[in-house]
Amino acid sequence: MATYVEIASVTVGSGGSAYVEFTSIPNTYTDLLVKFSARSARTNDAGGSDGKLEFNGVTTGYSSRMLLQQGGAYSGTSSTLFYFVNSNNSTSNTFGNMEVYIPNYAGSGYKSVSIDAVDENNASSAYGVLTAGLWSNTAAITSLRLTDNNGGYMQYTTAYLYGIKKD
Amino acid sequence: MAVTYEAIATQTLGSTASSVTFSSIPQTYTDVVYSIMTPTSAGTNTTIQFNGDSTTIYSHTQLYGDGSSANSLRGTDQSASLAGVSNGTASIRGNIMNYSNSTTYKTYLARGGAGGGTYLDAVVGLWRNTAAITSITFLASWPVGTVLTIYGIKAA
Numbered sequence: 001m002a003t004y005v006e007i008a009s010v011t012v013g014s015g016g017s018a019y020v021e022f023t024s025i026p027n028t029y030t031d032l033l034v035k036f037s038a039r040s041a042r043t044n045d046a047g048g049s050d051g052k053l054e055f056n057g058v059t060t061g062y063s064s065r066m067l068l069q070q071g072g073a074y075s076g077t078s079s080t081l082f083y084f085v086n087s088n089n090s091t092s093n094t095f096g097n098m099e100v101y102i103p104n105y106a107g108s109g110y111k112s113v114s115i116d117a118v119d120e121n122n123a124s125s126a127y128g129v130l131t132a133g134l135w136s137n138t139a140a141i142t143s144l145r146l147t148d149n150n151g152g153y154m155q156y157t158t159a160y161l162y163g164i165k166k167d
Numbered sequence: 168m169a170v171t172y173e174a175i176a177t178q179t180l181g182s183t184a185s186s187v188t189f190s191s192i193p194q195t196y197t198d199v200v201y202s203i204m205t206p207t208s209a210g211t212n213t214t215i216q217f218n219g220d221s222t223t224i225y226s227h228t229q230l231y232g233d234g235s236s237a238n239s240l241r242g243t244d245q246s247a248s249l250a251g252v253s254n255g256t257a258s259i260r261g262n263i264m265n266y267s268n269s270t271t272y273k274t275y276l277a278r279g280g281a282g283g284g285t286y287l288d289a290v291v292g293l294w295r296n297t298a299a300i301t302s303i304t305f306l307a308s309w310p311v312g313t314v315l316t317i318y319g320i321k322a323a
Contacts (some may be wrong), residue, residue, distance in 0.1 A: 065232075111256075113282065132282050134281065166314070
């Protein structure tokens with residue numbers, strides 16, 4: 001089996017979508033990688049729109065520690081797996097750029113998650129975040145959902161799920 | 168089609184260890200990527216050495232957060248360089264660019280952190296040696312169940 005394989009992709013259509021989801025994820029890889037290009041329908045914060053990542057339809061057991069920037073740098077914590085993407089009153093035609101890495105996603109331990117997310121806005125406000133997350137659940141990950149907290153994702157938002165195999 | 172991203176080697180620890188070495192790294196790739204998963208804490212910082220070199224020719228710049236404040240630190244003339252924090256169930260990844268050339272010093276970028284731990288970080292490191300990298304050693308208080316993998320990325 002090849003080392004780095006695209007498992008599935010999603011492109012949001014004209015109606016938008018509250019979330020982007022991958023289901024029936026095979027357990028034959030070692031790690032998972034998600035590449036996410038997104039724009040939220042949010043219009044009350046040009047700096048960006050926050051979202052959350054969840055697994056297997058489970059809404060509990062998440063924690064994260066973050067490095068954030070918006071011109072200055074600061075750190076915070078969250079009870080979700082936290083990220084930012086572009087909002088709909090940010091620079092036009094601009095989508096946020098995000099990568100999620102989940103090592104040993106099908107293993108029997110708790111799941112560590114790494115998220116790097118940036119949104120750029122040619123104005124005074126834009127966010128970037130590095131997230132170290134944890135899902136305190138021993139279940140293998142079989143689905144994952146990226147949910148916008150402020151109105152959903154717009155058309156042309158895309159997500160690609162890759163499997164990485166160590167041998 | 169040429170293989171672009173390929174697993175080179177992996178080690179899964181059945182006992183605790185203070186160092187893990189990948190040796191005889193093929194020189195046929197462009198970059199090397201490392202991925203480390205720790206089921207529990209490996210201590211606060213992990214460090215990296217190349218070709219068994221422990222002389223003080225490493226340096227690094229780290230940006231880190233602890234959940235309440237963001238900080239940065241520099242290290243110069245070190246005997247090993249930071250490779251990403253791991254003080255909980257953690258994911259660490261690093262990209263060692265142009266590892267096999269024999270004309271430039273070697274640089275890498277790393278990300279580490281544990282959601283249930285204390286810190287997360289982003290690191291840039293430098294090994295002031297022009298030698299091609301043929302082995303990589305990761306140092307920390309590695310717990311049982313730690314999985315360390317190196318991948319090769321080929322530009323063409």
